[in-house]
Amino acid sequence: MTDFEALRAAVIKGKRNDVAAIVQAAIDGGEDINLILDRGMIPAMREIGDKFSRNEAYVPELLIAARAMQAGLALLEPLIAASGRKSMGKVAIGTVKGDLHDIGKNLVAIMLKGAGYDVIDLGVNCDITKYEEGVKQGATIIGCSSLLTTTMPYMKEVVAYFKDKGVKVVIGGAPVTQAYADEIGADGYSEDANGAVKLIDSLLKTA
């Protein structure tokens, strides 16, 4: 039997070796992949995200928990497809053209995976063609990240390109604001990684 409580606690405390060990033991023991996700990983990531929203956790705790989460997900991902798990939705996410800062983008990607979404990580320096590849792979939402005010304007081009193409574009990153998102007509904005999960939740429910 898998100790889901121990798994949940290990993710929240950011103990990546413990997370990997528990997940590996669960897989080896023939545990249902869905249970590992639904009773261990996903509630843990939701919990740390909610703590963050309530100012009970800060970026260091969030990043360390996300890294531990990733250690478990890396073991699970090859098995998820085979398990026939129903996807909650597919998001393609990348840092915009001209920018290579990706710690924030990676955090959002893990938080979304931790919330049960399929995430296509397009990496850094993404031009419109790169984002389009994500759409071709089935993404219905595109996430653009930027850390530099010099690269932020590219988001406007991405938003304009995907307008009326049945794909939603959401944006975020240190210099990005709700006002900027409104100005360029983006479909959504979040100021932090947990807000990004809530944003995707709301966009896919209304879709």
Added chain:
Amino acid sequence: MQLTLKADGRKNLAEQLAAAGYPLDLRCGGNGTCGRCRVRLRSGEWETDGKPVSVPAEVNACRTRLTGPEGEVEIPERSLAVRQGKVAAAWRSRPLPESRESVIAVDLGTTTVAAVKLCNGEIVREATCFNRQSRFGDNVITRINHVGTSSGALEELRMAAVESVNELLDRLEPDGAARIALAGNTVMSCLFHGIDPSPIGVMPFTPPCRIFPVRGAAELGLRAGDIPVLTVPAIAGYVGGDLTAGLLETPLRPGELLVDIGTNCEIILQTEQGMFCTAAAAGPAFEGAGIHCGSRAVPGAIDHYFGRNSCSVIGGAAPAGLCGSAMIDFLAVERRLGHLNEFGRIQPPADCFEAAPGVTIYEWEIEQLLKAKAAVRAGIATLAAYCRTPVKKLFLAGGFARYLDFGNAVACGMLPDCELEAVGNTSLGGAARLAVQPGLAAELERLIDLPKDIPLNLLDEFEDNYIDGLLLP
């Protein structure tokens, strides 16, 4: 100090105080964004950003106006403009060659500009001021952005840099100087020469220019007669002439690094195979930006922190804020005492921590400090690991390092446990050497080709090291 002011037409409070002999720190150019000119309104009728303020209140003087006939204001020492620059002008002394010529060296920093006049290898005068470009943004990226806003913006930035240098030249009395040499980061050097730095703002961050021509002072608009102006060449987009100058002053042996901790942490590492460099975005937290109780090294600032209500204060006065060095002390000391956990959370749980009477630090501010120190640590660790070179010694350039308690910097996980030496403002030091020995230009042009620029964010280990670096050991 406290002051009573009378209504004076259209002047804002900062302008009135300057006229009364109390110029404030207006590094953002009076935009109300840097929060450095905060003063306390004691009595009278006032408005800030056009809205009435009820006294007593703490306000940004640059956005505040007296609307009644008379009002009382209290000005904290830390809000005053800096007039002396002893710290910024000091560097580890490798003697300059004696020369009968009088010359001028300038360190054109993003925030602060420092200059010295030298004669016979000795500093005879020194001066510091804020970079007047600050009104267009507090970091190099926002300055680059400003260039794109209008056709005249590049010239506007160039003139702001020139006027900053002119302010110092006026105080140094440049008459009779043989030449000027200037060092700065790559964006500053480009803007000083009127070269559009935009390519540095986007990948692959290539500088439009690394070697700058010798120009005439008059042609540039400098008030120093018609003498030549030399600029220290730049290594890469984010490793500029300030570091080239540092390399000139601090020759490195394998395993040794030159590190300049500022908004950008610039790092050069010498290995057996050659030299490598990189930059990590540390943010302005150690300079006090975004930290409510942050302060510059002025009277009233805590420079060393030993524990709650135990600290040394510059000028011996009552503590009014924390310097960058004291912030590092705070992290190390309170972690050791168990008042902070490994995530930087206050123990027992609380929103904030009173370090000294009236000097309170909040948890979200501790988070900013952790991010800043993590970037420094991750930059050094990632570069050293990439080069497979164990770190033997760090030379720390810049004003921040001069006050730093190395034991605490290591204990809080910012610096690796190795030999550490503060070398001061080697940007100004290298510029001074070039000013005395203009023939060194060729040597500098050779130096800039030695380091290979490594983009940290493209190395997987960087994120891992950064996350580890966020913790307090």
